[in-house]
Amino acid sequence: MAGSRGQFSSRIGFILAAAGSAVGLGNIWGFPTQAASNGGAAFLFVYLILAFTLAYPALMAELIIGRHAHANAATALRQISPSSLWGKIGSGVGVAGMVVASLILSFYAIVAGWMIGFFVAALLKLLGLNDVAIWLESFSTARNLGLMTLFMGLTAGIITQGVHGGIEKWSERLMPMLLACLVGLAVYVLTLPGASEGLKIYLLPDFNKAIEPDLILKALGAAFFSLSLGVGTMLIYGSYISDEEHLPSLGGWVTVTDVSIAVLAGFLVLPSMYVALHNGIEIFDASGNLLSEDTLIFTVLPALFDTIGSAGVVLAGFFFFLMSIAALTSSISMLEVPVAYFVERDAGSRPSVTWVTTAIITLISATIILNFETLFGLVITLTTRYGQPLLGFMFCIYAGWLWNRDTLLTELKKNNPGAADGLFWRIWPTYVKVVCPLIILGIFYQSI
Numbered sequence: 001m002a003g004s005r006g007q008f009s010s011r012i013g014f015i016l017a018a019a020g021s022a023v024g025l026g027n028i029w030g031f032p033t034q035a036a037s038n039g040g041a042a043f044l045f046v047y048l049i050l051a052f053t054l055a056y057p058a059l060m061a062e063l064i065i066g067r068h069a070h071a072n073a074a075t076a077l078r079q080i081s082p083s084s085l086w087g088k089i090g091s092g093v094g095v096a097g098m099v100v101a102s103l104i105l106s107f108y109a110i111v112a113g114w115m116i117g118f119f120v121a122a123l124l125k126l127l128g129l130n131d132v133a134i135w136l137e138s139f140s141t142a143r144n145l146g147l148m149t150l151f152m153g154l155t156a157g158i159i160t161q162g163v164h165g166g167i168e169k170w171s172e173r174l175m176p177m178l179l180a181c182l183v184g185l186a187v188y189v190l191t192l193p194g195a196s197e198g199l200k201i202y203l204l205p206d207f208n209k210a211i212e213p214d215l216i217l218k219a220l221g222a223a224f225f226s227l228s229l230g231v232g233t234m235l236i237y238g239s240y241i242s243d244e245e246h247l248p249s250l251g252g253w254v255t256v257t258d259v260s261i262a263v264l265a266g267f268l269v270l271p272s273m274y275v276a277l278h279n280g281i282e283i284f285d286a287s288g289n290l291l292s293e294d295t296l297i298f299t300v301l302p303a304l305f306d307t308i309g310s311a312g313v314v315l316a317g318f319f320f321f322l323m324s325i326a327a328l329t330s331s332i333s334m335l336e337v338p339v340a341y342f343v344e345r346d347a348g349s350r351p352s353v354t355w356v357t358t359a360i361i362t363l364i365s366a367t368i369i370l371n372f373e374t375l376f377g378l379v380i381t382l383t384t385r386y387g388q389p390l391l392g393f394m395f396c397i398y399a400g401w402l403w404n405r406d407t408l409l410t411e412l413k414k415n416n417p418g419a420a421d422g423l424f425w426r427i428w429p430t431y432v433k434v435v436c437p438l439i440i441l442g443i444f445y446q447s448i
């Protein structure tokens, strides 16, 4: 079966593609802005704990189920279920994940469109076309609709090409460049006046804030969003991994890469905020809250590039280009969820399924743009703060309680005969069975 489906051609290809899915706007737009408005270091602290203790085990559940079933989430959960009732519920969870993935893509494409806008604006400024550049950088319904549609078109274009030619090739080329660019910028910003203030807020935690239920719930959502969990993305990527690979270490690499890039982006964004403040740009309102959390980085980063002089425009162009690519390697992994589902269920042709799905998501996204004030924040909260952790909870239940333990062990033993004596097998099954579900439920209970 695996032969007729796509497959990643190499270990590094998978790591980069899965890391490409994980690393995106969640790391560079979501995490740092949430950290900035929720206690800085306290948020970082809770996020780190949750990423390694909850998100990594949940990621492993998706990868292992995916590779075992070599199918989309709905089929996979049905396949590992012990009874037909659980099978039906499993399909329901898979379909719910697909809906959440599509909704995430519908807001994601809006923000990604802004990234493209700032990239093109930098190019136009170099050509002296300042009026169009300013239009691209200013908030308007027309701009948002145009750029969102463009981004959705790019995403669909890559997905029609399938796993190897599309997803893998692009991730391999562009991920390393993003990393280099982030490091360079973070090092530069730390030399500027005002930066140390931001650094302090990012690194010195107020532990009273770290135990606030609301902060913990937000950090949980951020960790699940940033690792692309709960919606079947990682499960479907897992289904394209060859049986030769050692899954726990693959998952470990993806987690470490993703978390490092989020933390690194914090070193860029929080100091930049205070550099901007130092340069007279308003970022807080009278009561000390951040102005416009969602668009924060589109204010403070351009202000940072301005400090560099004329080379700043080139750098801004480069940065927003890489951000657009990071968003693309994530958005393709979201679109792959409904596409894989319909292609496998109805044996449809990949290109036509892709374009129909894209058209539907584009319409949802346009609806959000036309009702921005009411819908944008609401869709983000519902999908990332509630949808992803709750669906992740269900994946843990399937991996821990419903899946036959022998089959699970056989899956782990593929190309790793000693798996039964390894640390992973001794800890993980009980951990996803008991600890993960309890912590997730506990966090939700506390926050109500």
Ligand code: PHE
Pocket (backbone or CB within 6 Å): 021, 022, 023, 024, 025, 026, 027, 101, 104, 225, 226, 227, 228, 229, 231, 233, 330, 331, 333, 334
């Ligand atoms: N992890 C991606 C990011 O950080 C977002 C994402 C969520 C991707 C869900 C796929 C599925 O930007």
